[in-house]
Amino acid sequence: MAQHRRTGPDVRADHRRRGLDEESGILELTTDNVAALSIARDIAPKVELDGTLLPLESAASGLLPQVYFVKSNSGWDVLKYDDSKAFIENSNLRKRRNLQGPIDDAFTLPFVCVKGTGTPWTPEQQAWSQSVLSLFEKEFDKWLRGKVPVITDKEVTDKTIADKNLILFGDPGSNALIAKMVEDLPIQWSKDQITVNGKTYDTRDHGVALIYPNPLNPTRYVVINSGHTMHEKDFRASNSWLFPKLGDIAVIKFKQHKDGNFENETVWAELFDSNWELP
Structure with a gap:
């Protein structure tokens, strides 16, 4: 079963899990009102986020246990290693799990x-x-x-x-x-x-x-x-x-x-x- 964490800044985000496709081995996820999320890299080789196919196992040079994804106006992007570290350090001060108040x-x-x-x-x-x-x-x-x-x-x-x-x-x-x-x-x-x-x-x-x-x-x-x-x-x-x-x-x-x-x-x-x- 997929193990993924919502790290997006909006506490109202709805993260809807679909699961692994047995034939392709791809993790399929649909989201609603989610700005960012992380997924454990060892779940599947790739993930399909809202219809966009992205690397999972090999993402961020394979160096972090969690792979971070951020949604932009053009769709979902997978963060590279340095960007992932910056995201974890929260230098941009975004609300997220355990850092959202009140x-x-x-x-x-x-x-x-x-x-x-x-x-x-x-x-x-x-x-x-x-x-x-x-x-x-x-x-x-x-x-x-x-x-x-x-x-x-x-x-x-x-x-x-x-x-x-x-x-x-x-x-x-x-x-x-x-x-x-x-x-x-x-x-x-x-x-x-x-x-x-x-x-x-x-x-x-x-x-x-x-x-x-x-x-x-x-x-x-x-x-x-x-x-x-x-x-x-x-x-x-x-x-x-x-x-x-x-x-x-x-x-x-x-x-x-x-x-x-x-x-x-x-x-x-x-x-x-x-x-x-x-x-």
């Missing part, structure tokens, strides 16, 4: 939360981000019966970046990882303002929660100032309530009460498109 998807694979050790640009922003982390730790412990892994920005190693989704808390002043990445994120962040999708917000009472391919390792996620987007009332309700609430990026208006607790209001939220860009 925010909560980052917690389905190994992750680590990273607190800053520097001086925050905005004390109010720092207090809010710390409250987000504290709430995530509390709810994760209570409802998922586990301890959230938390380290400081000084403890992040190359191996951490290679192996884990990074969940960063703070601002570019307090967190060295945010400072290192902020120029490559789809926002503009200064000491006084955050600009998202052309609109500017005051950092003293607004924060951004987002998920994005990690600029230091585009095969993993970075999340800024967010844990799970479902909370205690959702866990108390039923499993049917445990779904993502914010999409890929959101602007949160926050207000700290006298008792130290924060009131949060989502004033804008959106999903990035297949190229990790705002529509």
